[in-house]
Amino acid sequence: MESINAADTAWLMVCSALVLLMTPGLAMLYGGMVRAKSALNMVLMSFAALAVVTITWIMLGYSLAFGASTWGLVGDLREIGLVDMLDQTYGVEGHKVPMVVFVMFQLTFAVLTTALLSGAIADRAKFGSWVLFTIVWSLVVYAPIAHWAWGFQGGQGGWIGDRLGALDFAGGTVVEINSGASALALALVLGRRIGFRRDPMRPHSLPLVMLGAGLLWFGWLGFNPGSALAADGTAAVALINTQISGAGAILAWLLFEKIRDGKATTFGAASGAIAGLVAITPACGFVTPLGALAIGIAAGLVCAWAVGLKYRLGFDDSLDVVGVHGVGGIVGMLGIGVFAATVANAAGANGLVFGGGFGLLGKQTIAVLGTMVFAFSMTWVIATIIDKTIGFRVDPEDEIAGVDTTQHAESAYDYAGVSGGSVLGAHPVSGQR
């Protein structure tokens, strides 16, 4: 192997681990947000995405995303199965890392983004259909968009990043807008949960939600600065911006709630944190700390308002993937057009307030729209095909009884015998078959 930079390699390997942890973190966040009767299904959808997308990514996805570009739309299939890749390196001179470390780092993004979508279809999806969906989606939707934004091949690569020149540091299009738009399509195809807007569907465990939010924040400190692909000054800027934006958005969301509802909530803090981290994702390597603060505050306010849209418009995006990731991602992508500053990153650009004019904002807008249209329509097609063939939604009785028992033959909790009585019920028919 050509000489690699050990510090960058260590950094990227650690960041890979940090981002990987975000998927179990998301599983906790999502699992806590649903009712107890479907908590496991929610958790399992994330773990299944982890397993499935790991395999699809090394087999095909990585190559589709980072292989040689066809018209800026998608990579080729020369690097499947990671065969012959073990002694290759990735990166610019002086910052080379083993190629498989880059593959792994990108893999963790693909996994997380796929898992995010499950939030749109809580409580009602057939598990087998979800597994099938993740296989197809990770290859047909995720990999191409990753190619668009990050397939840099000297101006001959992905159309968003390499040709148009829109900026997306760590996944505003690839991860956030992509998941938001796809989630909307999924929510529309599967339809509303029984009892949507009528029954209480409050989070069954907010401590689990907060744990998930904490793990996600932690992981995001690898997700964003790791996207510098080196332990350098840009990573440092991305690191502190990530922190600032998340913090600003928490405060903004809590303030919004305090004013509108009279009380600031714990769930609001978790939601604000994620909104702020989402919004800074594309911007973290291109803006100054004060720019990050502005983006965070904007994301907190806009997303706090946006999560209510589903009730007005009537689509059941159960855990607000659209309102938080989609809308937050747009805030961040457009925020770059406003706040980007070459003082933060010489390889970046200047946005509106730093005298760069409307050019960058225009590019960012095109990137946003392109991602939205593609992700929404492709996901709608995939989900519809699955729904019309093997079915994507469980029977109404199964939904009412809860997908944990009906899809997985499990229940999340059995606290029997702990506080005030022991219960009840289960006896082994057969220890083992």
Place this chain on the structure above:
Amino acid sequence: MESINAADTAWLMVCSALVLLMTPGLAMLYGGMVRAKSALNMVLMSFAALAVVTITWIMLGYSLAFGASTWGLVGDLREIGLVDMLDQTYGVEGHKVPMVVFVMFQLTFAVLTTALLSGAIADRAKFGSWVLFTIVWSLVVYAPIAHWAWGFQGGQGGWIGDRLGALDFAGGTVVEINSGASALALALVLGRRIGFRRDPMRPHSLPLVMLGAGLLWFGWLGFNPGSALAADGTAAVALINTQISGAGAILAWLLFEKIRDGKATTFGAASGAIAGLVAITPACGFVTPLGALAIGIAAGLVCAWAVGLKYRLGFDDSLDVVGVHGVGGIVGMLGIGVFAATVANAAGANGLVFGGGFGLLGKQTIAVLGTMVFAFSMTWVIATIIDKTIGFRVDPEDEIAGVDTTQHAESAYDYAGVSGGSVLGAHPVSGQR
């Protein structure tokens, strides 16, 4: 940017992430320790500190702590908002890191320390008052003490570290004694919970407590060795010492319980772990592994005894910030005076048992006392002003009903429908306003 050391940069960025995770970890620890009716408020106080102090730190706090010193008491205001800081570096030649990485690393300490205080006022604080308190406290109490201990400016910096020459590797004064003394003041100003010493107030979820302890331990492995500010031999010593002291304190606390109460408890293990990690915090970079073991064992025994003081003396430091952080911090600071050894760190000193005489112990004692007096009295003043103006404590009815519903309009759990019955109650008045 001048040439930075990529390995040290990577290390410090990772350590920042590790320390950041400690605040959600603390939220779990604290959240699990209170009754279920105030678990969310407890968790939210930590997340609010995370958000607030991130902003106060980058705006003013960092500059107050690390700006040019006035009489060794506080820094100036030249570095607010991190403006013009993006291309600066921090550190000695050969170990330079981007300045903002140092800002971020220190930020995570300020956040955690502020969050620690909430343990003193569980179950009864107005949330808005807490938010206000964290803004003021992080600037007026934390930043100066950080300046005292760590504002090294060639003998012209902070009075404790740079002038007096007392040793505090990772925050025995700044984090531990500071939080302990401040917590005592807070507990006194807010007064005892209704039912203190009468009603059962046992932890509602010890698994959550243990999870928090585990995350804290993990983070501490960045907190302490990261304070070397380089991936070097001192960091290595700090790393193993941290591990050893935590382990020794667990065993000491369990033994203490076994002898006094007849049984070793899970909660005791968590408490011992934290006591040992607290005590080694100032000492980890200055003592040998056997010294770390001695300090850990001492901390386990002393803190196990000290947590009972509140019942005797009648102050309701609800989650034992005084007994664990305050007392543990003192054990560690004085432990340096006894066990410090230049064989562990040439830049350190020799304590009593390594032939250094009483000089170091004297300096350590002065540092302890100075921190205690300042932190206690300033916090008392701040909290009293808040209490007399907007009020710091909720109404008795709200306290009895639980601050989760009364302050945040939320409940932590809804396990309905899982084990033995579905309940009950909530129906949406309006999906969304």
Place this chain on the structure above:
Amino acid sequence: MESINAADTAWLMVCSALVLLMTPGLAMLYGGMVRAKSALNMVLMSFAALAVVTITWIMLGYSLAFGASTWGLVGDLREIGLVDMLDQTYGVEGHKVPMVVFVMFQLTFAVLTTALLSGAIADRAKFGSWVLFTIVWSLVVYAPIAHWAWGFQGGQGGWIGDRLGALDFAGGTVVEINSGASALALALVLGRRIGFRRDPMRPHSLPLVMLGAGLLWFGWLGFNPGSALAADGTAAVALINTQISGAGAILAWLLFEKIRDGKATTFGAASGAIAGLVAITPACGFVTPLGALAIGIAAGLVCAWAVGLKYRLGFDDSLDVVGVHGVGGIVGMLGIGVFAATVANAAGANGLVFGGGFGLLGKQTIAVLGTMVFAFSMTWVIATIIDKTIGFRVDPEDEIAGVDTTQHAESAYDYAGVSGGSVLGAHPVSGQR
């Protein structure tokens, strides 16, 4: 200190933290798997192992494992208490790290392996006997086996790794087979739980199990690639292989369940993940990604089948340490004999499918058998002695009432007053003694 490699040092320190977190992660996994009445005891057994083995390791264990070899069986006692070790380094030229970092990294393995055993004796062990057991076992069983596999001393070291030349990258023998075989001995000595094969003993909290699995996966990304002891290409290969094998095993286990039981389960995903991570542990640095996939799939299928053996054969290995770690470890060790490839690691060897013939497979088999026999018999002897003297198992009434209250005077949860009623009971006899 001789010049160390800062990048490798940073990497190994971070990996130490990652592996350390696995023990609390295991505590969550195990704690969630048992009934609520013994959740704390389960958690505490892990934390106690953490504390005890930290001390035994620095005092004696490290020296027994890595001191100068006697006949390839065990190290000497020259390095006890880490005295005089603070300025030494470890590693090959150019990749040197402070010796204590290596000690710490290895320490986290010793801790975790010891904690793993507790899964075999859930719900029924005397806590004091467990503590005693961990002291002895970590020195008498773990340290020698670590010496066998990893005590490299130029062909004069441990018999498995250094003399026989069997391959074990990160602990297939030392951690996995060792814990599996020892667990079997423990399960046999303590006997079956009351109600084994009759009463329902389902996991009381699967979200806790999944959290544990997530933390373990995260930690494993330090455990396996960290075992390269450098941030190099071998670490990179180990990293991606770990991810792939875990993913493959999840899918295999879920498929197995779907076919046999009709439903894929959340618990199955956690179990598959661990099986796959276990199996790749020895192999991760020696096989190609496709080899890792094959090993992962094999582990998922074989372990899914193996966890049923205990019901047929009648030994109560409560949490399936044998079926997952023992069997998974064997799959991985033998998998090396089949899939090892010098293209993945020039310092490795070629297995069966890469034209290496049966030689390597033979060596691997000998390593497996040697470890199994030694671990099983030694553990059986230690546990039997403890059982015959101070007793290893609690009284039947205590077991039925639950070891949490009877061994530790605690209960895991008190959700009173949260959903539908407040309960009940506890009042303080005395605030404090």
Place this chain on the structure above:
Amino acid sequence: MRLITAIIKPFKLEAVKEAFQAIGIDGMTVSEASGYGRQRGHVEVYRGAEYTVDLVPKVRIEILADESDVDRVVDAIVGAARTEKIGDGKVWVTPVERVVRVRTGEQGHDAI
């Protein structure tokens, strides 16, 4: 004075509450229960070990009412809680000798 106890399916609680409001009953006590009867439970599987969970979640409702109201209450419950699937539950009526409101000490009819 009578005590009417009903065991119903949990998700029917809201409907019963509404039916009560319609007939002017505005007090009741609710608790969780598990039912065993014709309605089967379900099977759960953990690492291949199968458990039959044969108790089904139910809600118990208790209403103190004047004798003259009993029929209306029973009819309201039966009307609102019926799904016509097995497991809809039971309603039963027991005599009550005395009722006291804790807050005021009022007795009998005035207490409810």
Place this chain on the structure above:
Amino acid sequence: MRLITAIIKPFKLEAVKEAFQAIGIDGMTVSEASGYGRQRGHVEVYRGAEYTVDLVPKVRIEILADESDVDRVVDAIVGAARTEKIGDGKVWVTPVERVVRVRTGEQGHDAI
């Protein structure tokens, strides 16, 4: 033989227990319940969606007692559980035909 059932505020359980000790009652069965009545519940808000939680946590106490003890038991409960705020709960008394102690098979007065 009578069964006295009381629904009270959870934090009053301890006081009732003490009142019972004072009058020599040393057995009871306690369970969780939720009350619906004049006392209002509270509102919760999750991401802007408002829920009315209209069931209030209560504790149910059941005491088997001789007919002659009924008044003392009822008075003890009412005395100890009263806060004079809405929602203090109810006490009611129902006839019991037969009581058996499982351990010994003793019946009636001897069983309690």
Place this chain on the structure above:
Amino acid sequence: MRLITAIIKPFKLEAVKEAFQAIGIDGMTVSEASGYGRQRGHVEVYRGAEYTVDLVPKVRIEILADESDVDRVVDAIVGAARTEKIGDGKVWVTPVERVVRVRTGEQGHDAI
């Protein structure tokens, strides 16, 4: 029609269920309860603060049965739930005026 209520030790529920199957009773309602009586609770200690937990977990079983079945049901419970250790619990029988099956509206004997 009678209502038989039993408070038993939780781990005896399975045995009682089997005893019922033997005598052809195949419906009941089960709930969690806590008992206070001769059987002592236990002490818990948190950071040195001691709590007496004096309520012991129990299970409550309720069976509606014809008058003629009462003896068999009571005997089945007492037989199955007895451990002869303190705290085995109580069984009591109360009169029921009316029983309705929600699903069908059937009354009395047909409802159970």
